[in-house]
Amino acid sequence: MADTSVKIDDTTRDRLKALADGAGLSMKDYLARVAEEKEHEKLLDTATAVFRRVIGEPGILDRFDADFGGLPLAAHETPRAA
Template sequence: MSPPTGTSVKIDDTTRDRLKALADGAGLSMKDYLARLAEEKEHGKLLDTATAVFRRIIEPGILDRFDADFGGLPPVTHETPRAA
């Protein structure tokens, strides 16, 4: 089995420097930092989807009580597809 291949992405120097500083601060290589960032963004999107579904299916009144007791669910940052 051959090792995975890589690719290059052209970004401006300022963005590269910002990403490098973030990676260094996390104690990671740029490659590992970007992989972790992608995983975190995917995870966040899945949580947003679950939150949106929960808000659509919850019984009236229960969500208000949840919000009052726990400060509410996090805001949804993207639209989720609805079943047909």
């Protein structure tokens, strides 16, 4: 893949360089990682919106409980051995 350059101000470049150095990465590798993380965040945001829309439909949670036995007990509600 061919490299290219992007014009940014010195302050932004310095901030990115410091972050890359702190992560032990080159600027190129750091920016690639940031792009991947941002793509992942966007996918999670989309999935969250869809999930909220689905569980907001009447009867969905009752149907889930009927099909799968409901949500698991919270860790603090789990019975413990004596």
